[in-house]
Amino acid sequence: xxxxxxxxxxxxxxxxxxxxxxxxxxxxxxxxxxxxxxxxxxxxxxxxxxxxxxxxxxxxxxxxxxxxxxxxxxxxxxx
Numbered sequence: 378x379x380x381x382x383x384x385x386x387x388x389x390x391x392x393x394x395x396x397x398x399x400x401x402x403x404x405x406x407x408x409x410x411x412x413x414x415x416x417x418x419x420x421x422x423x424x425x426x427x428x429x430x431x432x433x434x435x436x437x438x439x440x441x442x443x444x445x446x447x448x449x450x451x452x453x454x455x456x
Contacts, residue, residue: 378415382408 382404386397401408 378412379408 382401383397386400387394390396390400
């Protein structure tokens, strides 16, 4: 599995080890998770793989949180 990924990266980059190495670094986490899943076959428990976080669910950096959902911000109990 690892050897085939390295060979494929070298082939895609015409034997350029620097470019192949950079490409492999970008795919390190997905490749690691694939290796992990392959080694868990027949294991006593299942490992859960969570999907990537959807962009629209993430708060954009630099924006203030919305006021919705906040409890009485004035510090007084509503009458």
